[in-house]
Amino acid sequence: MKTLLNIIWLVCGGLWLALGYFFAGIICCLLIVTIPWGIASFRIASYTLWPFGRMMVDKPGGNGVFSLLGNVIWLVVAGIWIAIGHVVTAFAMAITIIGIPLAIANLKLIPVSLMPLGKQIVPTDRPFVTSYR
Numbered sequence: 033m034k035t036l037l038n039i040i041w042l043v044c045g046g047l048w049l050a051l052g053y054f055f056a057g058i059i060c061c062l063l064i065v066t067i068p069w070g071i072a073s074f075r076i077a078s079y080t081l082w083p084f085g086r087m088m089v090d091k092p093g094g095n096g097v098f099s100l101l102g103n104v105i106w107l108v109v110a111g112i113w114i115a116i117g118h119v120v121t122a123f124a125m126a127i128t129i130i131g132i133p134l135a136i137a138n139l140k141l142i143p144v145s146l147m148p149l150g151k152q153i154v155p156t157d158r159p160f161v162t163s164y165r
Contacts, residue, residue, distance in 0.1 A: 034085040041134055045121065046080055049141075053077035056110075068102055072148035079144065079153050083137045088144045088151045099150040107146055114145040 038046075054077040060070030079088060103111075118138050126135035144151055 037084045037133055037137075038082050040130070041083060041137060042081065044125070044131070044134055045138075046083070050077045050080040053080055068149060069106055072106075072151070075151065075153065076141070076144055076148055080141065083140060084133075085156055086153050087140070087156050089154050091150050091152045095150045102149045103147040106148060111146040111148075115142045118142050118145060 053073045057070040057073030057077060060066040060073055079086060118141050122135040122138035125131035125138060
């Protein structure tokens with residue numbers, strides 16, 4: 033079922049979202065200062081291509097001062113606008129019954145689009161730890 037949903041997701045908008053995140057990552061990697069946001073954009077692009085069966089969790093030791101500062105800068109510059117875009121497209125996808133799981137996947141991308149630094153992708157069918165203390 034995950035594979036079928038991922039294929040429908042890819043055809044109905046996931047490819048375009050992933051390409052947008054990929055090109056944003058390329059642009060961010062042009063300057064040395066913005067490379068961490070570029071790497072985070074590539075990570076989100078990978079997650080956006082195949083979201084069902086995977087989820088984003090905090091990296092162990094990834095929530096330091098620099099990660100927090102970078103996330104605040106990202107939130108102000110781009111995160112809010114990307115999250116609004118995800119909400120709008122999720123609403124458009126939720127109009128049809130087939131689009132409801134796609135809308136949920138789109139809403140699942142909002143937290144990582146708001147705060148992308150200090151995250152990692154893990155499969156949902158394997159045991160993992162969601163918080164590191």
